[in-house]
Amino acid sequence: MIDATHDQGLRSWVASANGHSEFPIQNLPLGVFSRPGGEARIGVAIGDKIFDLRAAAEAGAIGPAIAPACREPVLNALLGESAAARTELRQTLSELLQERAKPRPEWLHATADCVLHLPARIGDYTDFFAGIHHATNTGRQFRPDNPLLANYKYVPVAYHGRASSVVVSGHEVRRPNGQRKPSAEMVPSFGASRNLDYELELGIWVGPGNALGEPITIAEAADHIAGFSLLNDWSARDIQGWEYQPLGPFLAKNFATTISPWIVTTEALAPFRIPQAPRPAGDPAPLAYLSDPRDQANGAFAIVLEVLLQTPAMRAAGQAPQPLAQSNTRYLYWTVAQMLAHHASNGCNLSPGDLFGSGTISGPSPESYGSLLEITEGGRKPLTLPSGETRRFLEDGDEVIFRAHATREGFARIGFGECRGVILPAPASGGSLRE
Template sequence: MSGVDETHDPKRTSLVESANGHSDFPIQNLPLGIFSPPGHHARPGVAIGDMILELSGVGALLPETVGHLLTGNTLNALMALPSADRVALRRRLSELLSDPTHREIVEPLLHKAADCVMHLPAAIGDYTDFYVGIHHATNVGALFRPDNPLLPNYKYVPIGYHGRASSVRPSGVPVVRPNGQRKAPDEDTPTFGPSRRLDYELELGIWMGQGNELGHPIPIGEAREHIAGYCLLNDWSARDVQAWEYQPLGPFLAKNFHTTISPWIVTAEALAPFRIAQPPRAEGDPAPLPYLFDEADQRSGAFALELEVRLSSAAMRDQGLPPFVLSRGSATTMYWTMAQIVAHHASNGCNLQPGDLIGTGTLSGPDESGFGSLLEISQGGKKPLTLPAGETRTFLLDGDEVTLSATARADGHVPIGFGACSAVILPAV
């Protein structure tokens, strides 16, 4: 299996006891991020079990092409390096965190994750959101165009739009309900006020590594080398604002008020054992155009990822009730691969840069058990959902907390996770 090495060995254990058997961050994961220990400034770290290893403290023990880049408050410079340098870093970190002879060096540099504050892992220059979840696109299209849910271009073009990088926030930062123009079907004119149809969207995020020069596309066969890692992404959506504003130019204020991401970069290298073949297209679907087709990408361009969304209302938390599972699904519902997304984005010569963030679009399953938004679950607000405390929801109310999670699984390998992607909804200002 390409990219699988000793760092993925299921028998390897960590000298950090909490990492052994950890649901998200065993030693086989080693995601990178930016954190602040109590009372200190932001710095690079690696998640290991319930702890975070401060990377600047072991810089002298890391490969020299990498060690000097781990002292600032972003990971952009590290992400700009060739993948071979990330592989070398991963191998060295795996050794430091597994070999007991390094205990005296490592233990003083460990911080309890629960005591730390997580930050964005990179300075995000640009954020683009795609629409590659075919079941979501079909479900939403059917709400507006029952006889023709997918537009003719969908199976030829990876559809996307440019979002707002400045409003991307890490997990845990509350979402303030947005104001905007909204016009219900039974209203003659629009009004301005808090969104009445606030929704979440279950997505994966792509962190760009090495970029490309302006005017020089990224070939599909090389696109994978330009991806540094992945995260969870919640593209919060004001559906009522979106319905009024999106024609003719698409999403604007309905999307740009807040985007939540899981703060750890799960590296492309960590996910090597979980690569699987891209599911075949339905009979009669067009083949990708040549600039979007690569045999190797079709053989291993998808990921064996289990996705889950949970909701906890204020009343549920007051009563000590556990979060309610809204949906469970798989990342194999992507109609286009990660490499196809990147290759298409750069196909016109657009220059992507280290630290750019790309969303996949909402990933929904083929039935309601895997729907990735309340718009689908409630059928556009027509079918209320009942929560454990007896409350009902068609869209999100103030005080609701939405949490996305993802786990990679493959036979013969230790599962790894992405950490939480969570936020509470606050009232509009």
């Protein structure tokens, strides 16, 4: 899958792309943007600019087979193209943007002058639980002697989330109301979440998909994964702790999920594929429908993920966001192909633009934990920031920022952009069960 588009020596006539830490010509992520007062259209991030893919398609610079999908206002049709068609588009874009190509400045827009939108109409959103360190850390808080339930190492555990409340980076997130019942209280109360948290995840975008009743095999699954974003699965821990048994999260999760606006394609990440980590001795092998030698040899990714926090006091003082954790996608217990194959194994139909969350990606040590629930041990050990402030969980006005990048010797570094969200106060409550 590595080809000329990944050549570290490639340079672009878009000057800001050369040496860019996130969007060099070797990346070419897809997104949806608009100019002030203009309509949404598909673009490609290149340096500090956006290449107008619709304009290029209308000018005949894109192959006729895929050009109609490039003229759409969202990415669903383009995500639904075959892996071969996506690869051909990537090669065309690389050729159009290389230094030796004819500059087309009329197809460029300054990113700072544009509005970025959700990249696709998200028909369905599923959140997995594939970060084994997170699953173990959180399970240990409730079941010290048995943190992982019996199914965890057999099943890529997941729940269906709420697609309608997925928002793009920069969209403010309002603290949710819900029922809460701390262990010290006899009955629940209704009100604003006191234990609001983030979860560091990888967003996984479905490509062509399948018809209802027709499973996708593990050998085929990689061809149905179009690309990746960053994803913040905001979580109201106190609401979740009361409501989740026996059916899982509801109001604790469905109030908001934030994603970064650019989809880094599967093809762009080809140099950063790695073998799936061997399972520890004693762990069961994946069942046959989730077992594929090629996926185990090349189905994981080495992507560094970072969490930063900026409080209102830090913002007022002009202080930069404070790093809280750094993790890596190599810590996922299941590959993305296994997640997709399991999702479709019962004949569930997946569609272009459907979104998966990987589950919180924590590493084995505290500096790699992907949530405050883990960092503060459920709020029992507050985190002290360099500003002198402390946090058990998120407070109003806090901004959480995710960043990610992939590096490998001999290849250009590529990034994902940012996934940001500022917490707003909860809406006025309609009442309390204790009133």
